[in-house]
Amino acid sequence: MMTLKTKKLQGEITLNGSKSISNRILMIQAILGEEFPILGLSNAKDTTTLKGLLSKLHEPILDAGEAGTAYRFMTAYLAWKGNNQVLMGTKRMCERPIGVLADALNGLGAQIHYLGKKGYPPLQMKTHEIDGWKQRVCMGADVSSQFISALLLIAPVLPKGIELILEGKVISRPYIQMTLNLMEEFGILALWHNDMIKVPPQKYQPKSFRVEADWSAASYYYSLVALSDSAQLQLNGLQEKSVQGDAVIVDIMKQFGVKTTFNKKGILLTKEPTEITHFKYDCSDCPDIAQTLAVMCAALEVNALLTGLETLTIKETDRIHAVKVELEKLGCEIETTANSLWVKKGITNKNQAARVGTYDDHRMAMAFAPLALVLNQVKMEDKQVVNKSYPKFWDDFNYLGLTNY
Ligand SMILES: O=C(O)C1=C[C@@H](OP(=O)(O)O)[C@@H](O)[C@H](O)C1
Ligand SMILES: C=C(OP(=O)(O)O)C(=O)O
Numbered sequence: 001m002m003t004l005k006t007k008k009l010q011g012e013i014t015l016n017g018s019k020s021i022s023n024r025i026l027m028i029q030a031i032l033g034e035e036f037p038i039l040g041l042s043n044a045k046d047t048t049t050l051k052g053l054l055s056k057l058h059e060p061i062l063d064a065g066e067a068g069t070a071y072r073f074m075t076a077y078l079a080w081k082g083n084n085q086v087l088m089g090t091k092r093m094c095e096r097p098i099g100v101l102a103d104a105l106n107g108l109g110a111q112i113h114y115l116g117k118k119g120y121p122p123l124q125m126k127t128h129e130i131d132g133w134k135q136r137v138c139m140g141a142d143v144s145s146q147f148i149s150a151l152l153l154i155a156p157v158l159p160k161g162i163e164l165i166l167e168g169k170v171i172s173r174p175y176i177q178m179t180l181n182l183m184e185e186f187g188i189l190a191l192w193h194n195d196m197i198k199v200p201p202q203k204y205q206p207k208s209f210r211v212e213a214d215w216s217a218a219s220y221y222y223s224l225v226a227l228s229d230s231a232q233l234q235l236n237g238l239q240e241k242s243v244q245g246d247a248v249i250v251d252i253m254k255q256f257g258v259k260t261t262f263n264k265k266g267i268l269l270t271k272e273p274t275e276i277t278h279f280k281y282d283c284s285d286c287p288d289i290a291q292t293l294a295v296m297c298a299a300l301e302v303n304a305l306l307t308g309l310e311t312l313t314i315k316e317t318d319r320i321h322a323v324k325v326e327l328e329k330l331g332c333e334i335e336t337t338a339n340s341l342w343v344k345k346g347i348t349n350k351n352q353a354a355r356v357g358t359y360d361d362h363r364m365a366m367a368f369a370p371l372a373l374v375l376n377q378v379k380m381e382d383k384q385v386v387n388k389s390y391p392k393f394w395d396d397f398n399y400l401g402l403t404n405y
Helices: 019-032 045-054 068-081 099-108 145-157 173-185 215-227 245-256 287-300 310-314 319-329 362-373 383-388 393-399
Strands: 008-014 061-063 085-088 111-114 123-126 136-140 162-167 191-193 196-199 230-236 258-262 266-271 278-282 303-307 333-336 341-345 353-356 377-380
Touching: 008 215, 008 393, 019 045, 019 068, 019 145, 019 173, 045 068, 045 383, 068 085, 068 099, 068 111, 068 123, 068 145, 099 111, 099 136, 099 145, 136 145, 145 162, 145 173, 145 196, 173 191, 173 196, 173 245, 215 230, 215 245, 215 258, 215 266, 215 287, 215 362, 245 258, 245 287, 278 287, 287 303, 287 310, 287 319, 287 341, 287 362, 310 319, 319 333, 319 341, 319 353, 319 362, 353 362, 362 377, 362 383, 362 393, 383 393
Parallel strands: 008 230, 061 085, 136 162, 278 303, 353 377
Antiparallel strands: 085 123, 111 123, 162 196, 191 196, 230 266, 258 266, 303 341, 333 341
16 A cells, blocks of 8 residues: 555655666777776666676677667677677567667678577677778668667777768657767767768777766656655756756656756755646657656646657567556556557546556556555556666655555
8 A cells, every 4th residue: 555644755865877878888988998987887787787798798699688778789899899799688679679770880891690580689790800891871860869879889999980871860869969978078079960970080088987867767756746745855866967868857847846956966856836737748859758757647637648759669668558558457548659649538536556567667667656646556567677777766665655566
């Protein structure tokens, strides 16, 4: 049962480091081939998986498990090295496309072979002649920005650098900018103009680096505060000037009555009165908070249309489908297309218990967890899924008085 007597939130939580930043910094360190101090590295499973891979780089078969960024970043790294290594992943990873990245790398000069279905993991990165690698490559930007980030990370150490032409709609754009910003921190100058990103050959420069806290993880607390009656919730480690696109949650949540005050340690979230009934948002730049927004709107009975969701179908699960199924179980009316989700009717019956299917997706569990503030009970099919990005998630929710999931 939910243990909070009133919907009052109070507490102070120190958030985990951003897994997107952590994984980029680990790749930069590996490409540089020299250790430097990294403070606040994420303890997400996706980050420990990547760290593990980078500690056994000589092994013939490597397994990135369920970690998308790890798989994509390692594909480019191992293709550059060309040591005949095989890169495996989970069953779901083998359903997540990689063809756009593998084809681009092969176009440059790599020798990547598909060991299973064409366009999908597992892959083998065969030997090649690095001196012959080309400079210019075209790449579809509408499937996953991780392909572009993967290529950019190795770009400075390629003989001619890279001139990358982006084709089609650029999705998850802030993640590409994050890659370039972090590369710049380590001395790399790149130019992004319209559809072209140019990275001349250069050397990464080592420096000590502190990872900011994870704004995607913060989104679950914004949802909690939006569902609360009153809140004084301090989240430590977040920065106002962030390289993470998901920091847009600060602006989005104003209309849901969540006030953000930046302070020395991070942010303070408080609750203000609001009367929102309709919400429309294009999530192309912040796909990872789409589930948070959908579930929160359903709980608030806000009629919400979320668009720009085309990449959600190829993430840990088909997230459009999973959210629709789980919200419909709670009596919601949900309409979906290949790239949108419309909460037509939210959760009207609050006097019920939820049994949430988690679909091997950390964000399904974390997005539905705030419902414990408004429903009688919320039972998760698999609580362990949160480990992918936020292993301490349930401890932190328990600390706020949200227990018995
Ligand atoms: O580069 C990154 O760190 C990420 C990019 C996004 O993926 P897509 O570009 O596939 O949308 C995001 O969903 C993922 O969680 C992390
Ligand atoms: C989509 C995600 O991760 P990845 O693509 O790196 O597996 C995520 O963390 O929501």
